[in-house]
Amino acid sequence: MKAQLTYRGRSLMQSRARRNQEDTVEEDDQFQDSDSVEDRIIYSLRVAISGTCSHVTRLANVKRLVTLFRHAADAAFAIGLSAEEVFIIRCLLLDEESEIRLVSLLCLRWLLRSSDDFKVALKLGIDHLVVRCFETALDDDSDRIACLRLFMYIIDKFPNDVPTSIVKSLMAVIFHGQTEGDSLAMAALALICELTIRHRMIVFHCNSFLNCMSRQMLMSPFPRQVQCLSYLMCYVFNSISASDVPVNHRSAFYYELLAPLMEPNYGKSLDLEKRQHNGPFKPDNVLNNCRIAIISSLRTWSGLIHCLSVDNLPISCRRIVDLGEIENCPITCIFSALRIEDSPIQKMAVKILCDLALADFADEEFSCWDDVRAYKTGTRMSSSCQCKVNENFILADAELLKKFWERKRMDLSDLCITFSLYCLVQRGILQILCRMVIVDPDDPLNIKITVLIEEILNTGFHWFKNMTLKSVLGWDQLYDSQNLPIVDEILKNRGLMVMNRINELRAYRDQMTFKYLLFDLIYRRSTPNKFASHSDPYVTAIQRCNKDYVLKLIPETKVLSLNMSQWQEWDWLLVDHAMSVLPTINEFYEEETFVKLTETVLQFFEPQGPFKDLCEDYRSYSRVGCKLMNVLSKAPVGSAMNQQLQGFLKNLLIELSPENLYLGILCKRSLDTTAAVDYFAFIFQLSSTKEGLEQLCRVGVVDRFYCSPAQKQFIICISFCAQGWYFGFAPGNPSRSGAQKYSQKASDPLRMPFLRQQSRRSLPCAAQDR
Incomplete structure (x- = not known):
């Protein structure tokens, strides 16, 4: 046998033959380059689709077609070839060579330049040939990636004409990609999401879309992906009408998401034992994904109306939106999940209720009641949320503050969550939880439920209407509503034990424990004025702070030292803390230490101080300044703190006067990048209260601002502040009713500013009437 010469594992004889063949092709190319563009396109098409030429020759001509179509897309039609004749290149999609198919897919991309070209391609069935390349080349991802790029191009250019063959092919990859380990499943999911946003009705024409999305949400190993898909579906349901997709189909989608809470063996039915490309999937992830999906959905209006839109709920969304006939609501699946004893499903249902109550202990585990005490007093915290305790003061991490600051702020999405909890309370969720706790109060899950009951009662008192929870505001009423037999001493003793524990949790809210100093003092959930009550059993620690505590706190701020x-x-964290606590102390303006503290901090915010020169991260300092304005405005006339505020406002008026608008502190930098703009926030803070309004009138802020009509730009800036304190309040806000009362008194100093503001608002209307 003759030995072959090799170099790095390659035969030199074969390499020489390949080079000779390529040289021949290059000679042909040089010969064709002398012809016109039309001749080169016709020649390349004839050679590419012929079966007599070699593989290298055909591949070279197909690559030449890509170059020609990219630089001259209309050249083929200019020489008299129709679109059907040019798309004869579709036969190359059936070629056995992977390289030719790959280049042919790239060539199709440059041929699809207009919607007319794409319609001709669909008429010739090119979409089915591309789908065939996408589904058959399972051993080679290069063809499939090229198909995905072509799909992406089609979705971007022709979203209204995407054929169902492409949509079904992508859904098939998504549906089976998790269990079969398809590496392109995530890319296919991204394309479907893009198409759903571009043209949602195309995906809904495929009957398996909702089933595919629900399965993907439950099986996804990425929690962020589940959350994004939930928001996507809520956006889609909010953008279509009942005639496009029946409401029962939408409710069935949410029933599918909540199916793991109703079927104990749901994870096994998904065939999750197969390994994926991202690793093995744990059956517990199905319940976690169910929790993320339902909570994310309930944070939106669309998810709220489809999970709660039934007639027997206290507030039926069907009265607002015509949703058709619905037999039941998906959210009631939580009731059935709570009845499955000693199972992960029951624990997950409790976690979902904790999320609905905006509780921070959803993922905590309590083995005994001492763990609850340790958690409430702050001695037990996770490693990621450590805080330093020093002489009864909290020096907390920024991450811990950020986490619970977001939780304590009741934004619009939290109101949607609270509304869901409100509906569950009306359906008797508290009574079900009470029955579970009384059976065994020392069970770890029941201990957590006890803490949850107290959290629901606290949330209900602050955020629900008083009339709706009159019968469930206390444990006594809950215990009496169970109609337990008096002769059963065991149940009676257990009920008393739970009642004592709930009272103990209430006491923790009143005491100045480390945890509640952080949550309720620094970033507390403030109750609106219209919900405030003197008989509030959940009075926060701020209302019970004493003078000695704040005196010990001031040295830790390092302001005076x-x-x-x-x-x-x-x-600054403790300075913020101190400014929050000072107004709750009786006669705080008489203490010399408090006066020195406010005087020193106020020097920082003076127009001559360092505050105006801040360009980054000045919002946290502005927040302290607004609280300082609130403290000083509550000091009586003639006190040291009142004199401090008067002097500050006079200096501020000099810097913010119309003649200094382009010469003072506002001209140094842009208002968008300097802290000077927050001086208007200080004025707005003062104008939002009765005491602050009086201080502004005494110093002449309102008169000075509105007596300079020449400076229109300046008046516009101040009008934002002035309109806020009179016209920006809700009808039930006591501040507005008090302002109206002042404006009706002839001798009151606030009468003229109010009348001026009213006249300014009425002048444009009168001009329009004329």
Whole structure:
């Protein structure tokens, strides 16, 4: 046998033959380059589709077609070839060579330049040939990636004409990609999501879309992906009408998401034992994904009306939106999940209720009641949320503050969540939880439910209407509503034990424990004025702070021990804390230490101080300044703090006067990048209260601002502040009713500013009537 010469594993004889063949092709190319563009296109098409030429020759001509179509897309039609004749290149999609198919897919991309071209391609069935390449080349991802790129191009250019063959092919990859380990399943899911946003009705024409999305949400190993898909489906349901997709189909989608809470063996039915490309899927992830999906859905209006839109709920969304006939609501699946004893499903249902109550202990585990005490007093915290405790003061991490600051703020999405909890309370969820706790109060899950009951009662008192929870505001009423037999001493003793534990949890809210100093003092959930009550059993620790506590807190702020040049070393977190606590102390304006504290901090915010020069991260300092304005406005006339505020406002008027608008502190930098703009926030803070309004009138802020009509730009800036305190309040806000009362008194100093503001608002209307 003759030995062959090799170089790095390649035969030199075969390499020489390949080079000779390529040289021949290059000679043909040079010969064709002398012809016109039309001749080269016709020649390349004839050679590419012929079966007599070699593989290398055909591949070279197909690549030449890509170059020609890219630089001259209309050249083929200019020489008299119709679109049907040019698309004869579709036969190359059936070629046995992977390289030719790959280049042919790229060539199709440059041929599809207009919607007319795409319609001709669909008429010739090119979409089915591309789908065939996508589904048959399972051993080679290069063809499939090229198909995905062509799909992406079609979805981007022709979203209204995407054929169902492409949609069904992508859904098939998504549906089976998790269990079969398809590496392109995520890319196919991204394309379907893009198409859903571009043209949602195309995906709904495929009957398996909702089933595919629900399965993907339950089987996804990525929690963020589940959350994004939930928001996507809520967006889609909110954008279509009942005639496009029946409402029962939408409710069936949410029933499918909540199916793991009703079927104990649901995870096994999904065939999750197969390994995926991302690793093995744990059956517990199905319940976690169910929790994420339902909570994310309930944070939107669309998810809320489809999960709660029934007649027997206290507030039926069917009265607002015509949703058709619905037999039941998906959210009631939580009731059935709570009845499955000693199972992960029951624990997950409790976690979902904790999320609906905006509780922070959803993922905590309590083995005994001492763990609850340790958690409530702050001695037990996770490693990611550590805080330093020093002499009864909290020096907390920024991550811990950020986490619970977001939780304590009741935004619109939290109101949707609270509304869901409100509906469940009306359906008797508290009574079900009470029955579970009384059976065994020392069970770890029941201990967590006890804490949940107290959290629901606290949330209900602050955010529900008083009339709706009159019968469930206390444990006594809950215990009496169970109609337990009096002769059963065991149940009676257990009920008393749970009642004592709930009272203990209430006491923790009133005491100045480390945890509640952080949650309720620094970033507390403030109750609106119209919900405030003197008989509030959940009075926060702020209302019970004493003078000694704040006096011990002030040295920790380092405000009085350091110079003004060292303001960056002040503990601004504790300064914020102190400014929140000061208004709750009786006669705080008479204490010399408090006066020195406010005087020093106010020097930082003076127009001559360092505050106006801040360009980054000045919002946290502005927040302290607004609280300082609130503290000083509550001091009586003639006190030291009142004089501090008067002097500050006079200096501020000089800097913010119309003649200094382009010369003072506002001209140094843009208002969008400097802290000087927040001086208007200080004025707005003062104008939002009765005491602040009086201070502004005494110093002449309102008169000075509105007596300079020449400076229109300046008046526009101040009008934002002035309109807020009179016209920006809700009808039930006591501040507005008090302002109206002042405006009706002839001798009141606030009468003229109110009349001026009313006249300014009425002048444009009168001009329009004329």
